[in-house]
Amino acid sequence: MQRQAVQSSRRKSQCRQKRAHGLTHPHTHTLTFKHLRNTETANKSDYFLNDLLGIIESELGKQQIEVVRPKPGDTVDLKIMNIVGRIKCPFWRTPERIANICKYGFDLKSESATHVIQHAEIFIYYRD
Secondary structure (H helix, E strand, O other): HHHHHHHHHHHHHHHHHHHHHHOOOOHHHHHHHHHHHHHHHOOOHHHHHHHHHHHHHHHHHHHHEEEEOOOOOOOOOOOEEEEEEEEOOOOOOOOOEEEEEOOOEEEEEOOOEEEEEOOEEEEEEEOO
């Protein structure tokens, strides 16, 4: 009986800790980004999700977590990015550049160094 009470109180405290992270957890940003991408592909803009993404990023910034936001056409930095696929390069594009972004990445900034929490996932252009 006493063991169940201890386990129950541990579970409650773990739930409180998870709720306390709430908006400040990178996974929340990833889920919101996926929902935003889904609405954009359906040619609908969701202003609520746009605002929520900004709030999450500002909360992460308060904890020294930076969102890595590569843009199409940028050069590839393999320290903070993973290449998950390749797209044939049209003649007007530069090969070996970012073609599409699957997932943003997250860096933890500290006084001594930068630590990658999650790599950004990208597609790159290639030529035969």
